[in-house]
Amino acid sequence: MRTVDVSVVVPVKDDAALLERCLLLLAEQSVAPREVIVVDNASSDHSALVAAAHGARVVREPHPGIPAAASAGYDAAVGEVIVRCDADTAPGPDWLERIWALMSDDPGLDAVTGTGQFYDVGTWRARLVRPLYLGAYYLLVHAALGHPPLWGSNMAVRRATWREVRHLVHRDDAELHDDIDLAFALGPERRISYDPGLCVGVSGRSLRGGAQLRRRVRRAGRTLAVNWRVAPPWERWARRFAARAAARAAASRR
Numbered sequence: 001m002r003t004v005d006v007s008v009v010v011p012v013k014d015d016a017a018l019l020e021r022c023l024l025l026l027a028e029q030s031v032a033p034r035e036v037i038v039v040d041n042a043s044s045d046h047s048a049l050v051a052a053a054h055g056a057r058v059v060r061e062p063h064p065g066i067p068a069a070a071s072a073g074y075d076a077a078v079g080e081v082i083v084r085c086d087a088d089t090a091p092g093p094d095w096l097e098r099i100w101a102l103m104s105d106d107p108g109l110d111a112v113t114g115t116g117q118f119y120d121v122g123t124w125r126a127r128l129v130r131p132l133y134l135g136a137y138y139l140l141v142h143a144a145l146g147h148p149p150l151w152g153s154n155m156a157v158r159r160a161t162w163r164e165v166r167h168l169v170h171r172d173d174a175e176l177h178d179d180i181d182l183a184f185a186l187g188p189e190r191r192i193s194y195d196p197g198l199c200v201g202v203s204g205r206s207l208r209g210g211a212q213l214r215r216r217v218r219r220a221g222r223t224l225a226v227n228w229r230v231a232p233p234w235e236r237w238a239r240r241f242a243a244r245a246a247a248r249a250a251a252s253r254r
Contacts, residue, residue: 004100006033007079007159011061011069013041015087016050018203022087023054031097034079041069047087065174067181070152072171074162083156084179090119090201091154098198099156110190111183113148113155114198121204129204138194144224145183146236148194152179153202161190176223177216184227188240 008026012019019038026036038051039059051058061072074082081103083096102112115134134151141149150157168185170176186192206212231239 001030001032003032003034004096005080006083006096006100006156007077007081008033008036008083008085008096009039009070009073009077010036010051010056010085010087010089011039011041011066011073012043012047012051012087013069014043014045014047016043016045016047019047019087020050020054022085022089022091023051023056025091025093026096027054028093029091029096030094031100033083033096035077037073037076039069039073039076041066063172063174065172065176065178066152067169067171067173067176067178070171070178070182071166071169074157074159074166077159077162080159081156082159082162084152085155085200086153086202088203088205089116089153092200095198095200098195102193102195102198103156103158106193108191109158109193110161110186111150111155111157111192112195112198113150113192114195114200115151116153116200116202118204119201141180141183141220144228144233145180146188146233146240147183147186148192150179150183150186150192152177154198154200155179157182157186161186170226173222173226175219176226177219180220180223181227184223184230188236189243 036056037059038056039061040048042062048058059072059076061069083099103109118129121129165185169181
């Protein structure tokens, strides 16, 4: 099997059963990653043992929260491209091959993200929730950022790009959405691509119950507030338009 220069990072906390499924699916990819890194965020179950049993490199991050865990994984990665998913992500067999093709065919692309299908909420509900939840996410967060967002269950970023922006992420704030925070750090000048054909299965457990929904909305509001203090949306959109104009001018001179 061909190996591609990809590090897959999977943050986990007390999610051994779904993690095992995710690692089995990663082992069935049409191309092999250079490494799989499982970041154990102080789990009380046997998530770390499951990761080690499946050949993953275990990185331990005691500071609570996905922002700290994901950042620790990105810091540890050695692949040219860092792919991020969650323990409940269920990728198809060509997922890594597609990501590698997107990133290797376009060296100027800093990050790529895709969409998902909810596999445990029932067929009719999944068809309804996907456009409502993910559609709203991409539309509203795009408006807040001034460029396409990232979605942590299905995304990739160049390691060189991560190293340029890692000092800008708020890794010690557990009440932030780490994927949105990283997208803010990338900024309007870097290129992020959304590919609707890049799709994975994901659990709908985070959408069950009012408490879960309120928690996600609260974290989204906090993530926006923290980053808008640095640059409000109108400033980010102005930078986006300026970057596009500069790119068009450079292309016309070639």
